[in-house]
Amino acid sequence: MASRSSVARANNTNTQGKICQFKLVLLGESAVGKSSLVLRFVKGQFHEYQESTIGAAFLTQTVCLQDITVKFEIWDTAGQERYHSLAPMYYRGAQAAIVVYDITNQDTFTRAKTWVKELQRQASPNIVIALAGNKADLSNKRMVEHDVIAILQEAAAYSEENGLLFMETSAKTAMNVNDIFLAIAEKLPKNEAGVSGNRPTAGVGLAATENRESSGKSCCGS
Amino acid sequence: MAGYCSKCWRDIYTQQQHKLQQQIDLDHEYAKKLQEEEHRNLHPTETSPQVSALQSSTPKSSPAQPHSPQTPASTKADATLERSFKPFENKKVHTKGFSGRGFRNFFSPSSEHSTVSPNSVKHKSTPQRKSNSAMQMSPHQWPNPERQLSFESKRASKDFVDFIVAFQEPAAKDVLKKCHEFMTKLTSNNESTIDEKSEMVQVFYQSMTDRLLSHPHFKSHAHEEDHDKIMNNVEKFIMTKIYRDVFCHDQTDDEAEDLKVQTRIRNLHWITAAMLDANIDISKSCVSEWTDKAITAIIEMDSKRAPQDKLACVSRCSKHIFEAIRRSKDDGSPASADEYLPALIHIVLKANPPLLKSNIRYITRFSNPIHIMSGEDAYFFTNLCCAVTYIENEETGLNAESLSLTQVEFDAYMRGEMQTGEKQEENERQLCPGLKLMYKNLNDLASLHERTDKMLEEAMQMRQGIQQHSLHVKTQVEKILSQTPSRDPFPNFSQSLTYVNDSTETRRSRSTSALDEDLCGNDLLPPPLVPTVAP
Numbered sequence: 001m002a003s004r005s006s007v008a009r010a011n012n013t014n015t016q017g018k019i020c021q022f023k024l025v026l027l028g029e030s031a032v033g034k035s036s037l038v039l040r041f042v043k044g045q046f047h048e049y050q051e052s053t054i055g056a057a058f059l060t061q062t063v064c065l066q067d068i069t070v071k072f073e074i075w076d077t078a079g080q081e082r083y084h085s086l087a088p089m090y091y092r093g094a095q096a097a098i099v100v101y102d103i104t105n106q107d108t109f110t111r112a113k114t115w116v117k118e119l120q121r122q123a124s125p126n127i128v129i130a131l132a133g134n135k136a137d138l139s140n141k142r143m144v145e146h147d148v149i150a151i152l153q154e155a156a157a158y159s160e161e162n163g164l165l166f167m168e169t170s171a172k173t174a175m176n177v178n179d180i181f182l183a184i185a186e187k188l189p190k191n192e193a194g195v196s197g198n199r200p201t202a203g204v205g206l207a208a209t210e211n212r213e214s215s216g217k218s219c220c221g222s
Numbered sequence: 223m224a225g226y227c228s229k230c231w232r233d234i235y236t237q238q239q240h241k242l243q244q245q246i247d248l249d250h251e252y253a254k255k256l257q258e259e260e261h262r263n264l265h266p267t268e269t270s271p272q273v274s275a276l277q278s279s280t281p282k283s284s285p286a287q288p289h290s291p292q293t294p295a296s297t298k299a300d301a302t303l304e305r306s307f308k309p310f311e312n313k314k315v316h317t318k319g320f321s322g323r324g325f326r327n328f329f330s331p332s333s334e335h336s337t338v339s340p341n342s343v344k345h346k347s348t349p350q351r352k353s354n355s356a357m358q359m360s361p362h363q364w365p366n367p368e369r370q371l372s373f374e375s376k377r378a379s380k381d382f383v384d385f386i387v388a389f390q391e392p393a394a395k396d397v398l399k400k401c402h403e404f405m406t407k408l409t410s411n412n413e414s415t416i417d418e419k420s421e422m423v424q425v426f427y428q429s430m431t432d433r434l435l436s437h438p439h440f441k442s443h444a445h446e447e448d449h450d451k452i453m454n455n456v457e458k459f460i461m462t463k464i465y466r467d468v469f470c471h472d473q474t475d476d477e478a479e480d481l482k483v484q485t486r487i488r489n490l491h492w493i494t495a496a497m498l499d500a501n502i503d504i505s506k507s508c509v510s511e512w513t514d515k516a517i518t519a520i521i522e523m524d525s526k527r528a529p530q531d532k533l534a535c536v537s538r539c540s541k542h543i544f545e546a547i548r549r550s551k552d553d554g555s556p557a558s559a560d561e562y563l564p565a566l567i568h569i570v571l572k573a574n575p576p577l578l579k580s581n582i583r584y585i586t587r588f589s590n591p592i593h594i595m596s597g598e599d600a601y602f603f604t605n606l607c608c609a610v611t612y613i614e615n616e617e618t619g620l621n622a623e624s625l626s627l628t629q630v631e632f633d634a635y636m637r638g639e640m641q642t643g644e645k646q647e648e649n650e651r652q653l654c655p656g657l658k659l660m661y662k663n664l665n666d667l668a669s670l671h672e673r674t675d676k677m678l679e680e681a682m683q684m685r686q687g688i689q690q691h692s693l694h695v696k697t698q699v700e701k702i703l704s705q706t707p708s709r710d711p712f713p714n715f716s717q718s719l720t721y722v723n724d725s726t727e728t729r730r731s732r733s734t735s736a737l738d739e740d741l742c743g744n745d746l747l748p749p750p751l752v753p754t755v756a757p
Contacts, residue, residue, distance in 0.1 A: 034558065035558030057558055076560075078560050078563035082624040085612075086563075
């Protein structure tokens with residue numbers, strides 16, 4: 001179980017010199033536990049929800065490295081297949097991504113691989129990608145043991161091949177949850193100070209087609 | 223935006239000219255007041271070159287007073303003119319009332335200037351822009367007459383001045399001067415496209431940010447929070463002021479796109495939350511309360527001018543959605559994006575917010591990038607963009623396949639031939655209690671009727687069954703008897719059976735005779751034993 005000592009809980013972001021802010025997107029099939037993972041990381045919660053936590057779709061958390069404070073801005077995405085085409089709008093401008101799959105479900109791993117491919121092709125070139133095999137607490141319970149091991153081996157090999165960070169996590173037991181975020185924080189380049197004021201190009205993913213023709217109207221605009 | 227015929231155009235043109243005269247005076251008065259206020263609030267004794275430069279430059283450069291001061295005599299002349307032009311104004315308002323945008327303006331808050339007829343206040347900047355090019359006049363000679371008359375614009379000026387006086391003089395003056403300079407530059411440049419204007423605004427934000435960091439005036443306000451505050455207020459002030467010049471610009475296809483999205487949403491009104499995978503249970507009153515709030519918030523977006531105010535509406539809407547989802551669930555766990563995005567799409571479909579596309583494009587073009595690149599507002603805004611893209615797109619977005627319907631079903635819904643259960647429920651919710659009770663009773667009666675019919679039918683069936691059964695038994699018995707005649711120990715028994723349905727009396731007599739017959743056939747047998755009395 002990971003210790004949470006290295007994760008700053010709140011409001012002590014100014015104790016260290018440099019603060020870097022990063023946008024991190026969460027990708028993965030629905031119900032693989034994306035939001036549970038984040039809730040565990042940000043609030044330390046699993047299934048015992050506080051009144052204050054309204055949504056788990058957008059959360060921030062600060063991590064302290066040796067001399068740098070890294071502020072994660074975590075953007076959750078809708079995992080359903082039908083909303084897949086909207087994903088580029090989310091990961092545009094993201095510096096990091098966690099692709100989550102369920103270790104007891106081969107399909108979610110296949111889906112995760114398509115996410116990774118898409119990120120490598122379309123996201124910003126130096127994006128840090130981590131692969132998280134979630135629900136690790138179920139590894140010896142539910143499925144036939146060797147299936148889980150097969151996926152694990154495949155995932156490890158795949159991550160190695162593609163230069164991804166890879167960990168098996170459990171939002172339920174908190175296993176590797178902080179570790180994966182810390183690993184990302186360490187891997188992120190810190191020279192460019194987080195979100196700089198670079199201007200978005202043509203719209204937030206909306207096709208900004210500028211048709212110069214004025215709309216035809218009848219007499220006197222009535 | 224609208225093409226006017228020559229007659230209507232002349233009406234509008236003359237009317238505008240008159241109003242221009244009138245408004246120039248008002249502009250000047252107001253600007254003077256503003257300057258005085260600013261000056262009073264800052265140290266009046268200090269006459270640094272900056273202050274005097276601002277004072278001398280502002281009356282000419284600020285869009286608030288682009289004309290030289292008018293004499294009181296001309297104001298009087300205007301007053302008489304105003305009366306003679308009243309009919310034109312009324313006509314104009316009447317005409318504009320029918321066009322979509324004009325109608326909107328008609329309802330927006332009217333001017334506080336008591337000297338101006340309320341009817342004359344509202345009209346879009348479009349005719350002015352058209353007139354500029356039509357009359358080949360220098361843009362500087364054509365101030366935008368409504369700028370000072372709009373309530374929001376004046377409010378923004380006041381708020382900005384109130385905000386900026388809290389800072390030390392050189393800094394405050396500098397910011398104000400830069401803003402005025404920029405707005406004059408932007409509004410005087412009528413030829414530039416919307417993208418150029420967007421670029422100008424973005425460059426201005428950048429230069430302003432750099433200036434706050436580097437210029438010696440701002441040394442005493444070196445805190446990042448101060449900078450954020452200043453930039454926020456600058457953005458709000460500028461964008462509120464130039465809103466009508468840049469929102470839903472007539473060079474763009476924004477308006478056509480708005481209409482397209484609006485029509486599409488209207489056609490998709492039948493989609494239920496369940497079809498989208500949205501976990502919203504509207505039948506719970508506490509949930510529908512929050513969805514109503516979310517709908518109100520997203521509709522409200524169009525009424526705001528500053529990009530950050532519009533973004534705040536989107537965020538408010540989203541938070542209400544999260545609340546609605548949480549109340550729909552039994553365990554009260556916080557909603558994830560898997561639930562939030564479908565719910566947002568559902569809310570957008572239910573709300574059909576006005577000028578949706580224009581608003582989104584306006585925010586992307588003119589918002590300070592820090593608001594839409596990072597932070598919660600950015601996240602919610604991105605989701606709204608996603609929702610709109612999803613709704614618009616028939617190929618990869620909302621279609622039969624993504625709703626798990628067949629194309630035939632989808633088309634039937636689109637034509638309104640099919641209604642979803644939710645739609646019917648919704649219709650029911652709108653009825654008064656009396657009608658509801660009546661419908662309930664009618665429903666009960668109908669089901670009662672149905673049950674009676676069913677019972678009668680069953681009774682008939684049962685009767686038939688009984689008849690068939692007796693017939694069956696009869697034939698079975700006959701069959702068995704006919705198959706085994708030789709071994710029949712009671713040859714006459716079958717005969718007696720044929721009279722099963724006869725009266726008991728007949729049956730008894732027949733059986734008696736049969737017994738007699740049997741007795742007659744016993745001649746060969748030895749005589750029966752005769753009882754004897756033992757000795």
